[in-house]
Structure formats: structure tokens, C-alpha cells
Amino acid sequence: MSHGHSAGPGAADGVAVLATLPDATWADRWDDIVVDPGVKSRLLGHALFSLTQRAGRSRVALPVSGLALLAGAPGTGKTTLAHGLANEAAGVLARRGIAAETVFAVVDPHAFPSEFLGESQRAVARLFKRTLPDLAADGRPLVVLVDEVEALAPSRHHASFTTNPVDVHRATAAVLTGVDELSARCPNVLILVTTNEPRAVDAAFVSRADLVESFDLPGLEAAQVILASTLREFGTGLDGDADAVKRLAELCVDQHMDARQVRKSVLRAVIGNGADLALSPEGLSHQDLWDAVSAGSPG
Ligand SMILES: Nc1ncnc2c1ncn2[C@@H]1O[C@H](COP(=O)(O)OP(=O)(O)OP(=O)(O)O)[C@@H](O)[C@H]1O
Ligand SMILES: [Mg+2]
Known part of the structure; x- marks a missing residue:
């Protein structure tokens, strides 16, 4: 789904949407998504912690990656709530005088065509090593959304026979190193990833997530x-x-x-x-x- 705001001038390579939050018109992306209240509360807690509390803490004593995984069937609100979460966290940070603005960036899935995994791997490396750190460099909180992550970090275990397993291995490894580097270098970054198919996402990627929330069909x-x-x-x-x-x-x-x-x-x-x-x-x-x-x- 697309959420209005397309990347304007100055938008970075590999980033499809760049927005400055909070934005009052986004409130429905949080309020009107019906999930178990515990889900919203944990996601918001993780977002606020990740965006403000990681600086200066030992990554060994507290291995927080700032990564949350939203998993569930199509049409259960993952993408919308990820937008809503970014806005809600931005609102809390603004109201408490912690940060007037939060930057929200959606990774462009088309920037990493899986047919060209070698190319993809270089583009992924550029995104995590340069583009996203550049966006985070001014110190404002940065929320990054990687929608449908199974395309970007396919499971190396379940790689299909039609793709070269060595290529899948390298592309997924590039995402893993990328996330590790970004979270180590930029303590003001939160990475939200969604998937329809958690089993198709590489296990090492899932294990890096601080929080995995599953979205169910409505009861x-x-x-x-x-x-x-x-x-x-x-x-x-x-x-x-x-x-x-x-x-x-x-x-x-x-x-x-x-x-x-x-x-x-x-x-x-x-x-x-x-x-x-x-x-x-x-x-x-x-x-x-x-x-x-x-x-x-x-x-
Ligand atoms: N839990 C929910 N509560 C209320 N409305 C919802 C919920 N989930 C989805 N919707 C409605 O469906 C629309 C699409 O949801 P969204 O794109 O966020 O789902 P998704 O889980 O990301 O789906 P996909 O896996 O297909 O990308 C929302 O804008 C909203 O109108
Ligand atoms: Mg979605």
C-alpha cells in the first residue's frame, strides 16, 4: 500500500518515503487499527526505548538492536500500524520535549531487485552503511520501515532452487551486517520490519529482533x-x-x-x-x- 507522502526532493537513494513526524493527519494509522492493546503498548515502549535509551549503553550487557518485527497474514494492519507507531512515538517525544521532530523513512523495495542479487547486495550495503546513517546523523530520532522483509532478507535455509544459493546467502548477509552496523553506529534509530511469512525470513534476522509481534485475523x-x-x-x-x-x-x-x-x-x-x-x-x-x-x- 502507499501512504501518500512520496519521497520529495532530497529523498535518499533506496528510500521511497521520507516524512517528518508527528503529523496529525496520521493519527488514524494508530487509532483505527484494532489489535490487542498489549501489542500497541509493547511496540510503543520498544520504539521509545530504542530511540532514546541505547546511547552510551554496553551492547554486550544489553544487546538491543532497535529492531521490531511485525508478522502476520495479509490485511491485518502491519504496514498501517508501523506508520502509526512512528507517528505515535514522534508525538510522545515532541510532547515531552525530547525531540521536536522524528524522521520516518520507508525503504524502497524496488531498489533491490531480487533478479540482480549481486547488484542488490551492493545497494543494500549502501543503504545501511551510508544512506540511513546519513539520515540519522543530525541526531533526530529516525524510524526506518522495511516492508515485506522476506524479499530483502530471504531465509538462507529455505532458498528456492531457482536462485543461486550463494547469491541469496550474500544478499541476506548484507542485510544482517547492515542492520548490525546501523544499530551499532546510530543509537537514535528504530528499525521496523513487516512480513507475511516469518518462516521465509532468515532466522539470524529474526533473532536480532528485540520484539516480534504477531498480527491475527480479527476475532x-x-x-x-x-x-x-x-x-x-x-x-x-x-x-x-x-x-x-x-x-x-x-x-x-x-x-x-x-x-x-x-x-x-x-x-x-x-x-x-x-x-x-x-x-x-x-x-x-x-x-x-x-x-x-x-x-x-x-x-
Ligand atoms: N487490525 C486492523 N484493524 C482495523 N483495520 C485494519 C486492520 N488491519 C487492516 N485494516 C484495514 O486494512 C487496510 C490495510 O492494512 P495494511 O496494509 O496495514 O495490512 P498489512 O498487514 O500490511 O497487509 P499486507 O500483508 O497485505 O501488506 C488498513 O488501512 C485498514 O483500513
Ligand atoms: Mg503491508
Whole structure:
């Protein structure tokens, strides 16, 4: 998914998005992602610790890498919450007078084409040894997001037979050394990585993470909150009927919908029922909604 802010002038090599936080318009990326409250609290704690407390501490006595791994099925909120986390941490640091600004950088996955692993490996080395340390050099907290890390650090153990294992080995090793160097040199950096497939991520990479959080498909309670918030966003008023929302949520859970599909099922009800509704979605009827959710997810 893309989150607005594209890399502007001065954006660095291998970095797709560069933003300065906090940004009030990002609050929904934290508030509207429904996960177990423990997940948000641990992620925020780790972010604040990593961005402010690593300087001057022994890396042997306290092997903190500043790396957190967000793992889970597609559509469970990993990418969105990573953005939200960066913004939330930036907000705390700003309000407490610790840092007025936090820099947020998203690594560009297209900068490391896996067809050219030798090329990739050099680009990865450049990113971690030069580009990211340069961004961190002015001392502002820096949050780096590597989305879908299995592409960048594929498991050396499970490397496919079509790629040259020596190349996979080198590319993954370059990411590992890169992360080690970045976290050693820059105590003001937090590295967030997401994956759909934790088993496809190299074990040595996973072991460097200070925190691994798994994102699950929404259960009944989460599905109710997500449905209600989507209905509210459309201005339908249907979110006021808690019993109806609960029955719809049960349908979503029975169909093993991920959170993205839950929200899209409401969208499908709105766009599948004529021009009037598409132009005035607040007129959505309970029946149209029920039919769309019963029809299940398209994919
Ligand atoms: N846990 C959640 N709570 C509420 N909404 C969610 C949640 N997860 C996903 N969504 C909705 O789905 C959209 C897409 O989520 P996002 O891209 O963050 O998922 P992801 O886990 O990164 O998926 P992928 O693995 O496919 O990249 C969000 O913008 C939001 O509208
Ligand atoms: Mg994602």
C-alpha cells in the first residue's frame, strides 16, 4: 500500500518515503487499527526505548538492536500500524520535549531487485552503511520501515532452487551486517520490519529482533469495532445498531476475513447498489450491507 507522502526532493537513494513526524493527519494509522492493546503498548515502549535509551549503553550487557518485527497474514494492519507507531512515538517525544521532530523513512523495495542479487547486495550495503546513517546523523530520532522483509532478507535455509544459493546467502548477509552496523553506529534509530511469512525470513534476522509481534485475523470483538468504524466513516448511522453489527461481525469471522476484507465488505455494499448510493453512501441500508457481507470476500 502507499501512504501518500512520496519521497520529495532530497529523498535518499533506496528510500521511497521520507516524512517528518508527528503529523496529525496520521493519527488514524494508530487509532483505527484494532489489535490487542498489549501489542500497541509493547511496540510503543520498544520504539521509545530504542530511540532514546541505547546511547552510551554496553551492547554486550544489553544487546538491543532497535529492531521490531511485525508478522502476520495479509490485511491485518502491519504496514498501517508501523506508520502509526512512528507517528505515535514522534508525538510522545515532541510532547515531552525530547525531540521536536522524528524522521520516518520507508525503504524502497524496488531498489533491490531480487533478479540482480549481486547488484542488490551492493545497494543494500549502501543503504545501511551510508544512506540511513546519513539520515540519522543530525541526531533526530529516525524510524526506518522495511516492508515485506522476506524479499530483502530471504531465509538462507529455505532458498528456492531457482536462485543461486550463494547469491541469496550474500544478499541476506548484507542485510544482517547492515542492520548490525546501523544499530551499532546510530543509537537514535528504530528499525521496523513487516512480513507475511516469518518462516521465509532468515532466522539470524529474526533473532536480532528485540520484539516480534504477531498480527491475527480479527476475532468477533475486533470485527465489531472495525465494522462500526467503517460504517461511521461512511456516515450511515448503521453502526448505532449494536446487535446488527454483531451479527455482521459473526459473518465476517465465519468467513475468516482479514481486517482489510471486513472494511471492504462495507465498501462493496456501497458501490454495488447503484449510482444513488455510490454518490450518497450514508443511505446504505441494512439489507444491502447484510447481502454484501454474506457474499464474502472476492479474493
Ligand atoms: N487490525 C486492523 N484493524 C482495523 N483495520 C485494519 C486492520 N488491519 C487492516 N485494516 C484495514 O486494512 C487496510 C490495510 O492494512 P495494511 O496494509 O496495514 O495490512 P498489512 O498487514 O500490511 O497487509 P499486507 O500483508 O497485505 O501488506 C488498513 O488501512 C485498514 O483500513
Ligand atoms: Mg503491508
